[in-house]
Structures are given as C-alpha cells and as structure tokens.
Amino acid sequence: AKRQGRNTVQFARHNYALQARQRLDLADEMRVALREGQITPYFQPIIDLGVGEVVCAEALARWRHPVRGFVPPDEFIGIAEDSGQLDALTDQLLRSACAAAAQWHAAGLNRRLAFNLSARQVRPGVVEMISGVLRETGLPAQRLEVEITESAFIERPELAERLLRELRGLGVGVALDDFGTGYSSLSYLLRFPIDKIKVDKSFVSQLEGQRQAAKIVAATIALASSLEITLVAEGVERLGQMLTLYELGCRQQQGWLFAKAMPAAEFEQWVRSAPL
Numbered sequence: 001a002k003r004q005g006r007n008t009v010q011f012a013r014h015n016y017a018l019q020a021r022q023r024l025d026l027a028d029e030m031r032v033a034l035r036e037g038q039i040t041p042y043f044q045p046i047i048d049l050g051v052g053e054v055v056c057a058e059a060l061a062r063w064r065h066p067v068r069g070f071v072p073p074d075e076f077i078g079i080a081e082d083s084g085q086l087d088a089l090t091d092q093l094l095r096s097a098c099a100a101a102a103q104w105h106a107a108g109l110n111r112r113l114a115f116n117l118s119a120r121q122v123r124p125g126v127v128e129m130i131s132g133v134l135r136e137t138g139l140p141a142q143r144l145e146v147e148i149t150e151s152a153f154i155e156r157p158e159l160a161e162r163l164l165r166e167l168r169g170l171g172v173g174v175a176l177d178d179f180g181t182g183y184s185s186l187s188y189l190l191r192f193p194i195d196k197i198k199v200d201k202s203f204v205s206q207l208e209g210q211r212q213a214a215k216i217v218a219a220t221i222a223l224a225s226s227l228e229i230t231l232v233a234e235g236v237e238r239l240g241q242m243l244t245l246y247e248l249g250c251r252q253q254q255g256w257l258f259a260k261a262m263p264a265a266e267f268e269q270w271v272r273s274a275p276l
C-alpha cells in the first residue's frame with residue numbers, strides 16, 4: 001500500500017508537469033490561433049416561449065484547433081488570462097459576434113446578442129473597448145448585453161458598479177450569469193444595475209428529481225418578476241424541464257433541447273426555420 005502511495009504521488013507530479021506543459025503549449029498556440037482565426041464565436045439561441053421566438057443569441061467562444069480538435073472555452077479562456085492574451089481574444093470575439101449580429105439585423109432578424117465577459121475584464125477600458133466595437137460594426141448598443149458572474153463584483157465593487165452603469169448608459173444590457181451558484185446574489189441585485197438573471201443549469205438539471213430545486217427556481221422567478229428583471233433558465237435539456245419551468249412562470253429558456261451553439265450562418269438559418 002505504501003509503494004502504491006508513492007507511485008500515486010509520482011504520477012500526480014508527472015501529471016501536473018504534463019498539464020503545466022500543455023498550458024504553455026496552448027498559450028503559444030493561441031497566438032497562432034488568434035492570427036489565423038481559429039477561435040470564433042458560435043451562437044446559442046435563447047427562446048421566449050411566451051411569444052414562440054428566438055429573442056437572443058449567446059455568443060460562446062469555440063477554438064477549432066487543427067490538431068487537438070475543439071478546445072473547450074473553460075480551458076482556453078483561463079489560458080488567455082494567464083498569458084496576457086485575454087484582451088486580444090475578447091476584441092476578436094466581440095468584433096466578430098457584433099458583426100454577425102449587425103448582419104442579422106440588416107437581414108431583418110432583430111435578435112439581441114449576449115456576450116460573456118470574465119471577471120477580470122470588468123476593469124477600466126472595457127466600456128471604451130465595447131463602444132468602439134459597436135461603432136465599427138454598426139450594431140446598436142440596445143442590441144447587446146454582457147453576461148457577467150458575481151465574481152466580477154467581489155474585488156472592486158465600486159469600480160464594477162461604475163463600469164456597469166456606464167455600459168447601461170450606452171444602452172448595453174447587463175445579465176448576471178450562473179445565478180444561484182455564488183454567495184450573496186440577492187444584495188447584488190439591489191446594488192448593481194442588472195437587467196437579466198440567468199438561472200444556473202445546476203438548478204435546471206435538478207428540477208425533476210429534487211423538490212427543493214423547483215422551490216428555489218420558483219422563488220427566483222418571483223423575485224425577478226417583482227424587481228422587473230428578466231429571467232432566463234439555462235441548460236434546458238429535456239421536455240419535462242421546459243414544461244416545469246414554463247409552468248413556474250419562466251418564459252425565456254436556453255439549452256440543448258432547443259439547440260446547441262452554432263456558427264453564425266447556421267444560426268441565421270436556424271432562426272428562420274425553427275419550428276417554434
């Protein structure tokens with residue numbers, strides 16, 4: 001048992017080194033990827049079941065690596081942050097997503113665009129970056145919303161509050177992502193200018209088995225409605241979840257039941273032909 005223990009430790013160390021090496025490699029490969037346009041936004045529809053329409057597209061970054069295949073964003077966003085490439089990556093993604101949305105707009109599809117900002121991006125300069133991209137792509141600010149998580153508020157709440165109010169001033173919406181997974185969501189709702197909350201998929205996935213999950217979702221829906229905040233449920237995979245959510249009063253939903261994220265042109269096709 002002792003020997004096995006030692007091997008395990010060695011294996012763990014080796015594995016750690018391997019992971020560190022892989023992160024360094026990926027950081028280098030990201031410079032190439034950004035140059036060659038391997039990282040692009042895909043778009044997942046958000047549906048309003050009340051009116052039976054796609055109301056919004058959430059941009060989700062996809063890296064098609066020529067050798068490794070798809071690298072998940074949870075992995076490469078962190079690498080971009082640690083290797084000083086987050087700004088370059090975001091600029092490219094936002095520009096490309098806004099250009100796609102402006103084109104849908106020109107084609108008569110007036111859908112909103114939701115764009116994820118990581119906590120580290122809620123800092124000085126972000127408002128100018130976003131307004132610059134809006135100006136250059138011609139997307140009206142009212143068509144854009146940013147999705148952030150509570151972690152954006154923790155380190156410098158005064159700054160976060162000011163930046164979000166500036167974005168709001170431009171007409172850009174603010175959505176609170178992964179709602180319910182953090183610690184003090186309720187006070188954040190009062191302090192920060194939040195237009196929308198996205199109920200985390202962990203609640204949606206427990207809806208059918210766990211009575212408590214449905215109660216939490218019901219309470220969240222009531223809270224959002226009394227504060228006049230739009231609510232979206234994410235991670236809807238099954239018909240039963242969709243119906244339960246709808247019966248609880250949640251009209252806006254997003255998840256694989258409807259569609260996964262897809263490239264811009266495919267999204268446009270999907271919106272035109274979706275059987276809603």
Ligand code: C2E
Binds near residue numbers: 061116118237255257
């Ligand atoms: P998120 O913003 O919470 O995005 C939702 C994630 O759930 C996405 O994973 C989406 O593909 C996935 N999803 C959608 N519907 C379903 C469903 O029905 N079931 C399940 N199990 N999952 C579903 P994805 O695309 O891998 O993105 C993971 C995270 O990476 C995102 O979480 C977001 O935090 C981050 N991310 C993605 N794109 C960007 C980006 O452009 N910028 C930044 N800063 N972060 C990004």
Ligand code: CA
Binds near residue numbers: 116147177
């Ligand atoms: Ca999101």
Ligand code: CA
Binds near residue numbers: 177201
């Ligand atoms: Ca989320």
Ligand code: CA
Binds near residue numbers: 178
């Ligand atoms: Ca998330």
